[in-house]
Amino acid sequence: MAIIIDLDVMLAKRKMKSAELAEAIGITAQNLSVLKTGRAKAVRFTTLDAICKHLECQPGDILRFESDVDKDDR
Amino acid sequence: MMSNVILTLLFLTLATLLITALVMLLNGSDVLNFTQANGTHLWIGLDVTGSWKSTANTLSANSFNTMTWLALPQMLPYVIINLILIRLFMLYRQGLFFNLKNIQCFKWLGGLLILQFLFVAFYPALLVTLLNMFTGSELRRAVVIQDTDIISFIVGLIIYVIAWIMKQAQQLQQEQELVI
Numbered sequence: 001m002a003i004i005i006d007l008d009v010m011l012a013k014r015k016m017k018s019a020e021l022a023e024a025i026g027i028t029a030q031n032l033s034v035l036k037t038g039r040a041k042a043v044r045f046t047t048l049d050a051i052c053k054h055l056e057c058q059p060g061d062i063l064r065f066e067s068d069v070d071k072d073d074r
Numbered sequence: 075m076m077s078n079v080i081l082t083l084l085f086l087t088l089a090t091l092l093i094t095a096l097v098m099l100l101n102g103s104d105v106l107n108f109t110q111a112n113g114t115h116l117w118i119g120l121d122v123t124g125s126w127k128s129t130a131n132t133l134s135a136n137s138f139n140t141m142t143w144l145a146l147p148q149m150l151p152y153v154i155i156n157l158i159l160i161r162l163f164m165l166y167r168q169g170l171f172f173n174l175k176n177i178q179c180f181k182w183l184g185g186l187l188i189l190q191f192l193f194v195a196f197y198p199a200l201l202v203t204l205l206n207m208f209t210g211s212e213l214r215r216a217v218v219i220q221d222t223d224i225i226s227f228i229v230g231l232i233i234y235v236i237a238w239i240m241k242q243a244q245q246l247q248q249e250q251e252l253v254i
Binding site (some may be wrong): 027031032034035039040041042043044047 | 249
């Protein structure tokens with residue numbers, strides 16, 4: 001998909017473990033893994049809000065757009 | 075809890091159907107025939123009912139065994155329906171509601187009821203044709219369709235549509251599971 005989730009980069013920057021974040025924002029570790037691996041179909045605003053709050057970052061730090069067309073051209 | 079009660083009833087029905095069929099095949103008699111002078115009548119056995127009745131009369135008038143030729147085949151779809159329902163309620167007991175296996179059960183159930191309509195309509199005529207061919211008898215063929223057969227056909231169609239709706243629901247649930 002064109003939307004890339006950079007959650008593990010942000011987690012590394014904050015030196016936080018996935019399980020820790022999952023517990024802090026109230027979702028299961030499996031669901032956080034689904035989000036990290038890009039298998040998620042959608043992200044709730046409440047989840048995004050909680051992640052940004054706990055990682056002290058902006059949504060743009062976690063989500064990135066990469067055009068599929070650019071990828072094909074390369 | 076509810077699915078346990080229904081499962082018990084389904085198992086009882088299946089056991090009754092199978093025991094009756096077995097006793098009919100082995101002994102050729104009713105499983106239970108209890109009649110008293112005061113009018114109490116309790117009976118478990120096999121009988122040809124509905125649209126096959128006229129063919130049953132023709133066959134028995136020509137000394138063919140209606141139990142083997144008609145009553146047992148008539149029972150067969152009910153045994154299969156029972157087995158499908160048992161499988162469906164087993165899945166419900168496991169907490170699986172919008173699963174591909176459930177959808178498969180609904181599809182089988184709908185399909186079976188639709189096929190049963192064709193079976194009920196054409197089996198007696200086909201049977202009489204075969205008997206006439208192989209035994210040299212000249213029995214009258216009849217295709218009889220009763221309102222109950224049409225109702226079961228419509229129910230089959232509705233169940234098939236439900237299976238389709240359940241497939242949509244299953245896709246929605248799958249999508250919902252991937253919303254974090």
